[in-house]
Structures are given as structure tokens and as C-alpha cells.
Amino acid sequence: MxxxxxxxxxxxxxxxxxxxxxxxxxxxEPAFIGIPFFYWYQMAWVLISxxxxxxxxxxxxxxxxxxxxxxxxxxxxxxxxS
Amino acid sequence: MTEGVNVVALVVFCLxxxxxxxxxxxxxxxxxxxxENSLDEWGLGGRSFGTWITWFLxxxxxxxxxxxxxxxxxxxxxxxxxFFAVPYTILVYPLIFTFLPRLWSVSHRHGYVTTSDxxxxxxxxxxxxxxxxxxxxxxxxxxxxxxxxxxxxVLDVMGVGGGENTHWFVKDLPLLIAxxxxxxxxxxxxxxxxxxxxxxxxxxxxxVIAVAIIYIPIKLGxxxxxxxxxxxxxxxxxxxxxKPTGALVPAEPGQWTYATLALGSALALFMYxxxxxxxxxxxSREVIRRNTTILPLYSLMLGLLxxxxxxxxxxxIKVANGQLAIPQLFENMFPSWFAGVAFAAIGIGALVPAAIxxxxxxxxxxxxxxxxxxxxxxxxxxxxxxxxxxxLLVKVGALVFVLGMDKTVAINFQLxxxxxxxxxxxxLVGGLFTRWFHRWALIAGWAVGMIYGTYQAYQxxxxxQKHFGGSSAEMPLIGEIGYIGLTAVVLNVLxxxxxxxxxxxxxxxxxxxxxxxxxxxxxxxxxxxxxxxxPVTAATH
Numbered sequence: 001m002x003x004x005x006x007x008x009x010x011x012x013x014x015x016x017x018x019x020x021x022x023x024x025x026x027x028x029e030p031a032f033i034g035i036p037f038f039y040w041y042q043m044a045w046v047l048i049s050x051x052x053x054x055x056x057x058x059x060x061x062x063x064x065x066x067x068x069x070x071x072x073x074x075x076x077x078x079x080x081x082s
Numbered sequence: 083m084t085e086g087v088n089v090v091a092l093v094v095f096c097l098x099x100x101x102x103x104x105x106x107x108x109x110x111x112x113x114x115x116x117x118e119n120s121l122d123e124w125g126l127g128g129r130s131f132g133t134w135i136t137w138f139l140x141x142x143x144x145x146x147x148x149x150x151x152x153x154x155x156x157x158x159x160x161x162x163x164x165f166f167a168v169p170y171t172i173l174v175y176p177l178i179f180t181f182l183p184r185l186w187s188v189s190h191r192h193g194y195v196t197t198s199d200x201x202x203x204x205x206x207x208x209x210x211x212x213x214x215x216x217x218x219x220x221x222x223x224x225x226x227x228x229x230x231x232x233x234x235x236v237l238d239v240m241g242v243g244g245g246e247n248t249h250w251f252v253k254d255l256p257l258l259i260a261x262x263x264x265x266x267x268x269x270x271x272x273x274x275x276x277x278x279x280x281x282x283x284x285x286x287x288x289x290v291i292a293v294a295i296i297y298i299p300i301k302l303g304x305x306x307x308x309x310x311x312x313x314x315x316x317x318x319x320x321x322x323x324x325k326p327t328g329a330l331v332p333a334e335p336g337q338w339t340y341a342t343l344a345l346g347s348a349l350a351l352f353m354y355x356x357x358x359x360x361x362x363x364x365x366s367r368e369v370i371r372r373n374t375t376i377l378p379l380y381s382l383m384l385g386l387l388x389x390x391x392x393x394x395x396x397x398x399i400k401v402a403n404g405q406l407a408i409p410q411l412f413e414n415m416f417p418s419w420f421a422g423v424a425f426a427a428i429g430i431g432a433l434v435p436a437a438i439x440x441x442x443x444x445x446x447x448x449x450x451x452x453x454x455x456x457x458x459x460x461x462x463x464x465x466x467x468x469x470x471x472x473x474l475l476v477k478v479g480a481l482v483f484v485l486g487m488d489k490t491v492a493i494n495f496q497l498x499x500x501x502x503x504x505x506x507x508x509x510l511v512g513g514l515f516t517r518w519f520h521r522w523a524l525i526a527g528w529a530v531g532m533i534y535g536t537y538q539a540y541q542x543x544x545x546x547q548k549h550f551g552g553s554s555a556e557m558p559l560i561g562e563i564g565y566i567g568l569t570a571v572v573l574n575v576l577x578x579x580x581x582x583x584x585x586x587x588x589x590x591x592x593x594x595x596x597x598x599x600x601x602x603x604x605x606x607x608x609x610x611x612x613x614x615x616x617p618v619t620a621a622t623h
Contacts, residue, residue: 012176019169020345022337026162028330034305035389038331042168043385049172050378053179057371 094422106267124272142280147232147432157391161328206593221499355442523581531574
């Protein structure tokens, strides 16, 4: 478990904590343009979780490339130079 | 609802419907590959779809017409509790991100078309694979039926559904036509048809929602007025239960239900054969991961759409059947031509998932019942042929469901379907990460989950129904009211784990695993993945 993978895991896990802890957002105030907190908060989380998934995706790709590169250099006996 | 036919709306609706029908048939020529008689072509669109097509396809698939009618209808009827669809669709994407790329990789390497193919290959167990296949088919059928219910709601509001005293044939004729068209182009074009139509469907839906969410609140005096009217309505007491009819936010006891429904439904959603079919049709595992970052746009739309339920209350819509609330809101609020566009959006929104679902169910039957048990030496041509015919049969079954039985039967079964499909989670997701579970233990766990879930759902009563009145019941040990499917799957896992220990101690035969660890991370371009798929080898026994 590398630090990057821990961050990826946290990004993917955060929405579960936020959404399943219903007590933290089951209230009417503060309302936003007349929409109770309960509704706009959850819709805001659509955006937050999207951002988190994007971060996870970018990190994951970088991680995969690094792994592929190190695998190549080890099999080709240090032949990878990019 | 039937005081007259809304001619303008009907004409607009029919125009879109005709356009989509033409597209559906033309889709057969779209991106056609050389070997068109294989199940990969008909049933998975040649496994060739890139990021955008997959986005439309999965979006068109997961957010169905029924969702569009049922979610606001639930809000209209009871308020906050119906909004769980939003956290549910938030949670589904981290899950897809984690699980489905592995399934994609192993499926590409071994030519798996269905989840049951994978389960058979992983555990070397036709029995377990059959259990998964039957669960998938059973769960999908009522789902297709509900898509037809969605079309019916729209037709009703347009005034062509017919009243109670119309002859049944005349009453159901429009639905029969819609159904016949759907069946015909699915048969001829396979997965390419819904993929192409999904573009139209989603464009329409986005336009309608964008307009509705701005235009209707302005007409009703802003969101303040909308929510004030809603909270006023929810405070009135239901004469049967002597409780308030709804709430703007879930009260303490309802929060467990809300959270477990969101989690359980998220876990169930990507177990459904139609989500898997759409996922496997993408051309690389990158496409899947990239899609988890753009698919939530649909969740945002779903959230806005859910708010329409409150607007229906504020607009004074009074319908006995809650599912008519949103179509009726459109009819009352929009000029006729735009109401027609909105109805077309819902109608076409039903066709896309119905097509994908019937293809998914047909693939399950062909691969895991026909080929595994009836005709092991079937050629790819025969497989495709059988799949095409079964896709028709599945739709006829759904139609019989909708026309022959009370609508609540379809809804009850869909509710059960969610509980059932969740019981395939340990075999499928467990199998993606570990081979530790024993195949017989998984079958036993599945059976326990199925029986417990069905029995519990049967026991739930509501003011209007003696059985199947809801999907939540008291959870053992915790003592709160929660989603039955989730309780059942926990029980399922417990049984599986305990029996795995027992069977391993008893040295029960484990079955042959035809996959290897590197299969789960393979991507297109790697050896054995692209461009050629290896022939599927039957599990060795």
C-alpha cells in the first residue's frame, strides 16, 4: 500500500462517510435559494464526489504508468529511459 | 386524465418516436464489424464503445424512464425518503471505479459476455453460474415491465391511454405499437440500437430538465413557495396511519432506512445484467474509469428531477396514481409542443434501458443456460440466434406482466429484484478479488440470502398492501428499520464465510480456476486482450 494508493482509497471512501451519515445533514436550515439544506447539500456532494473520483482517476493513472515503467526497466535490465 | 387528447403534444411525441425508430434500424450498419454473427457483435456492440458512447449508453441505461417517473413520484407522495436516489447514485461510482475495471479485464481475456460466464470460469462451477444467471434474469424482467409502465404513464396523460371503460385492445394499442417497434429494432441491431438512441434520449432529457427546473419554479413563485406548499401538505395527517403524510427531512428513525437503502441500492445497481452489458461493451478499462468521473452529471440531473415532485405539490397536481404526477405537471405547466418534447423524453427514455435489459437477459440465457446445459457445442451463430429470440421472449414476458397483472405486481417484483440481485454480490465481487470463498459456500449463502430477503419482503405491509408493502424491515441485532436487501446480503456473506471454513477443513473439491492474477489488470493492447478475443473454453470439470 503506497501513499498514493492510500490517497486514492480515501478519495473513493469519503462519499460513503458523508452520505451514509444522514444525521449530519437531515435539517432544513440553512436553505439555499429556498431549497432546504437536506437537498442542496446532497446535490453539492454529487459535485464533490465527482471531483474526488477525478483526483483518484488521475492519481491512479500516474501510479499505473510509474509501475509499468519500473516493470519495463527491470525486465529490460535498466533499458527504459524516458 | 382522459378529458381529451392533447393533439399537439401527441404529434410532437410521434415525430420523435418515428425518428428514433428509423435510427434504431439504421444502427445495425453503424460501426459494423466483419463478424456480425457473433454474440460479441450483437450483444456487446463489438466491445468497441469509447468514452462518450459508453457515457450515453450507461447513462441511458442506469437512469431509466421509470426512475424519472418514480423518483419524483416518491417525493410527491412522501417527501425526503424518496430522495435517497441521489446518495445512491453518488455511491455507485466509487464502487464502479473499484470493481468493474477488473471485471472488464478478465472478461476480455476470456471472452466472457455475462457475469455468470465469469463466475463459471472463476469457480469452475456451473451450478453457481446458473444461480447467478437465473437471479439476473428474474431481477431484470420486472425492470423491463416497469419501463413499459413509464410509457403508459405518458400515454395516459396525453389522453391516448384510454379510460377505464375503453376496450382493452384499444386502450393498450399505443403501448403494443411502441413495444413492437422496440422489439423489432433490438432484434435486428442488437446493442448498437440503444447506444445510438441514447444520444437522442439524453439530449431530450437534459433539455427538458434544464427548462423545467428554471421555468416551473418561476411560474410557481420561486423555490421558497414550492417548499412551503410541500411542507404544508406533508403536515396533514394520513387518516389510515394517523401519521404525517411526509416530511421535508427524514426524522431520526427514518435515517437508517435512508442510508441502508442508498448503500444497498448502490451495491445492487452494478450487479444488474444491463449495467454489466453496457460496461463490457466499452473498448478499454480506461473508458470505464473515465466514465465514473463524468457519469455523475446524471445524478445531478436526477436530483433536480426529484425536486419536480415538490413542484407538482405546489402546482396543486392531484392524482390518485403518483406516477402520473410528473407527466401531469408537464402537461399543466408547459405549452403543448414542449409537453410533447418532455413526453418524448420519457417515452424514449423507456426504450433505451428496455432494449439493453432484454439484451442482457438474453445473453445470460444463451450463455449460461442454453450453452452450458442444453447445447454445449453451439456455434457463435447459433448463440446469436438464440439470444435474439430470447430478447423477444423476455419483452413479451414483460408485456404480459404489465397488461395481465396489476401494476403493483410489477413494482413488487422490481423491489424483490433489487434484493435478489444483491445476493450475487459475494460471488461476483468476492471473485474479482479473491478465490478464497468456496463455490458450494457461495451457493449456500446465495440461497439463504434469497430466501431470507423474499420472506422479509413478503412480510412487509403498508396501508394499501398486506404484503410487499415496502423494502425495509427491522434489522436483526441493530433493531433499526433498514433495507432488506442489505440485511440479506450480510447474512449471505456470513453463511459463505462460515461454510468456506467448514468446506476447506473437510477438503471439499474446489473446482478449477481458469483465470490468473494478471487477467484482472489486463488492458487493451496487452497480449490476449486486443484485437482478437480467444475462443471461450468451457470450464473443465
